[in-house]
Amino acid sequence: MSLRVLVTSLAIDPEDGETLKPLRDLGAEFLFRPFSGTRQPGEMAALLAGVDAVIASSDRISAADLSDAQRLRIIARTGVGYDAIDVAAAHALGVAVTITPGTNDHSVADYTLALMLALTRRVVENHLSVTSGHWQRSPGRDLHGKTVGVVGLGRIGKRVVRRLYGFECRILGYDVVVDVDHAKQYEVEVVDLDRLFSEADIITLHVSLTPQTHHLVGVEHLQDGRAKRGVLIVNTCRGSVIDETALIAALHSGLVGGAALDVFETEPLAESPLRDMPNVLLSPHMAGVSEESTRAMAVTAVQEVARVLDGQPPLYSVTS
Secondary structure, three states, rough: OOOOEEEEEOOOOOOOHHHHHHOOOOOOOOEEOOOOOOOOHHHHHHHHOOOOOOOOOOEEOOHHHHHOOOOEEEEEEOOOOOOOOOHHHHOOOOOEEEEOOOOOHHHHHHHHHHHHHHHHHOHHHHHHHHOOOOOOOOOOOOOOOOOOEEOOOOOOOOOHHHHHHHOEEEEEEEEEOOOHHHHOOOEEEEHHHHHHHHHOOOOEEOOOOOOOOOOOOOOOOOOOOOOOEEEEEOOOHHHHHHHHHHHHHHHHHHHHHEEEEOOOOOOOOOOOOOHOOOEEEEEEOOOOOOOHHHHHHHHHHHHHHHHHHHOOHHHHHHOO
């Protein structure tokens, strides 16, 4: 019986023989079903039945989806987030779950700064002014010298810190675990979340979505007296780290002066007031997607699948 690999990640090009070679060398056959944001009920379960591996993007894979996946040995995620996968259910069935760490850190950090600059300097408004035949200038604010709060000081948060350091920002950092040497090198003031919200002009989020970080930014921080009025918020990690209802209310009240959001509580973004707010920038969960990172994620995910199907342990297994 030949090996069968389901590919739903858009990072994998069916015509890219070089990237897929490790699996082709094992005699694998491919089922390409790219994920574009939605699936029909029962579709994922049907796709998983009869395959030995899946290379997935942000597909939701539940315990019910896995119930008939008797041949499945690995779910390889192209990216670092795995909150859409029921990892416990997979592990209970002996299915490895892997990610591709380090492949898109720079891409997310670059995109974060791009959103931050677009938000502060009102790049989109100025673009639309010219394309609509007007010459209305919207000055915005400098990023240089601002106090920026970085929530999450892991791999991506550290790269964002390095970029902000070049803009001579005052940097406040929050995390449950802190690389003290890195913080010292880049003059990061490590503070609690309350102080970060009360002092930051801009807040950028870089934490994994866990039960502890779900709605980490919520009503308790998005109210007068807790957050600095006019604060700008950038989110390129996971949508549910922010309570969107509380954020929308804070945007309406002016407490939050603007937001740049690449991720949302429900994706694709359903009907939402966020779409109509002039002080909000939106993008379709693509901070980590560049030509370079896409290639790196594809190569790493394919190699992980090849290792497992060849009887070897994966290198980047999710353990919880």
